[in-house]
Amino acid sequence: MKPMPSTVIRNVRPLGGAAVDVVLHDGRISALLPAGSAAPELATLVDGQGQLLLPALVESHVHFDKTLWATPWRPNSAGPTRNHRISNEHTVLKDFQVPMAERAGPLIEHCIAQGSLYFRSHLDTQTVWGLKHVQEMLALREKYRHLIELQLVAFPQGGLLIAPGTLALMEQALELGVDVVGGIDPAGIDRDPIRHLEKIFELATRYRRGIDIHLHDLGELGRWEIERIADMTEAMGLQGQVVISHAYSLGAFAPAELMPLADRLAALGISIMSCAPPNVSVPPVAMLRSRGVNVCSGSDGIRDAWSPMGSGDMLERAMLMALRFGWSKDEELEMAFDVVSQGGARALNLQAYGLDVGCQANLLLLPAENIAEAVVNRSPQRTVISRGQVVAKDGIFLVA
Numbered sequence: 001m002k003p004m005p006s007t008v009i010r011n012v013r014p015l016g017g018a019a020v021d022v023v024l025h026d027g028r029i030s031a032l033l034p035a036g037s038a039a040p041e042l043a044t045l046v047d048g049q050g051q052l053l054l055p056a057l058v059e060s061h062v063h064f065d066k067t068l069w070a071t072p073w074r075p076n077s078a079g080p081t082r083n084h085r086i087s088n089e090h091t092v093l094k095d096f097q098v099p100m101a102e103r104a105g106p107l108i109e110h111c112i113a114q115g116s117l118y119f120r121s122h123l124d125t126q127t128v129w130g131l132k133h134v135q136e137m138l139a140l141r142e143k144y145r146h147l148i149e150l151q152l153v154a155f156p157q158g159g160l161l162i163a164p165g166t167l168a169l170m171e172q173a174l175e176l177g178v179d180v181v182g183g184i185d186p187a188g189i190d191r192d193p194i195r196h197l198e199k200i201f202e203l204a205t206r207y208r209r210g211i212d213i214h215l216h217d218l219g220e221l222g223r224w225e226i227e228r229i230a231d232m233t234e235a236m237g238l239q240g241q242v243v244i245s246h247a248y249s250l251g252a253f254a255p256a257e258l259m260p261l262a263d264r265l266a267a268l269g270i271s272i273m274s275c276a277p278p279n280v281s282v283p284p285v286a287m288l289r290s291r292g293v294n295v296c297s298g299s300d301g302i303r304d305a306w307s308p309m310g311s312g313d314m315l316e317r318a319m320l321m322a323l324r325f326g327w328s329k330d331e332e333l334e335m336a337f338d339v340v341s342q343g344g345a346r347a348l349n350l351q352a353y354g355l356d357v358g359c360q361a362n363l364l365l366l367p368a369e370n371i372a373e374a375v376v377n378r379s380p381q382r383t384v385i386s387r388g389q390v391v392a393k394d395g396i397f398l399v400a
């Protein structure tokens with residue numbers, strides 16, 4: 001194959017620092033030079049005009065297969081409990097006229113245009129759908145493979161043990177190429193926490209995959225389950241491969257009570273994913289990070305039968321996290337940004353993520369003085385570069 005010529009992004013400020021020219025080669029950052037010093041004969045990919053340069057954002061928890069994106073507004077029809085919402089989703093999606101590819105595809109393109117190029121999407125793996133969602137999402141992943149990294153999680157939305165046949169579907173999903181083993185409320189939904197955890201850890205070990213478990217169970221019960229997840233992570237040697245999504249129970253305890261568990265999560269490389277919702281206790285992100293626990297974030301559902309909310313903008317998610325905790329100092333807003341960038345990269349075990357020489361040229365450019373202003377302003381004037389090519393500008397996805 002003919003080698004690609006190098007290109008250059010001129011005059012940008014990585015993370016708000018001094019202006020540089022960024023030389024790109026073969027989809028990677030090959031040099032960072034003082035602004036104005038890159039060879040004039042190199043083709044200019046973007047004249048940055050002093051804009052802020054950020055690594056592409058990481059959407060660590062989304063449910064693309066559930067979305068109603070790109071369809072007419074639909075008033076939320078869900079009842080008050082989680083079981084109501086699960087059954088409402090079946091009713092809504094069962095006979096939905098617009099195929100998943102025509103909902104999730106435009107949503108993926110929208111998220112790219114907001115600056116996210118790395119995704120982890122949970123994917124309903126339950127008997128009510130069979131392998132339909134799995135196959136359709138695997139096809140979508142192929143469609144966008146040249147632009148994004150999309151990790152898929154086999155997610156037993158309807159329970160693993162209480163819905164016979166689900167475990168076999170999970171195995172089939174993993175065999176078909178789904179990346180990560182999911183789980184859900186081992187106590188709250190499956191009512192048999194140890195057996196649920198044993199099953200998902202057994203799957204992860206057998207298929208050599210990571211685990212990303214939804215854990216909404218509250219208070220002492222949820223904390224006890226997190227301790228058991230830590231036990232099994234250690235016993236199975238899955239350090240650095242486990243994410244606990246939501247982990248609301250961690251928000252119920254004073255920092256001193258939580259510290260031993262936080263230290264254990266840090267030592268085992270167990271990441272916590274929090275969307276920082278306003279209506280429930282949430283993990284204390286700053287405290288966890290101060291003990292070395294990695295925290296990432298995501299949109300969760302975007303315009304689906306569970307909720308009409310969600311914009312797919314991870315800068316907005318950083319802002320919502322800051323609002324949830326009352327963060328306003330620059331270093332606090334930088335922490336919120338770190339959660340939706342490096343925190344996601346660590347949780348998803350991304351390779352070559354960031355702005356260093358050798359990293360993938362997956363970049364976001366926008367007008368802002370620094371990271372704090374980027375989180376607060378969330379400028380719509382964004383230039384998104386995937387593997388060295390401009391793929392979106394000013395909110396418009398440009399790839400035919």
Ligand SMILES: [Zn+2]
Pocket residue numbers: 061062063122214245300301
């Ligand atoms: Zn979720």
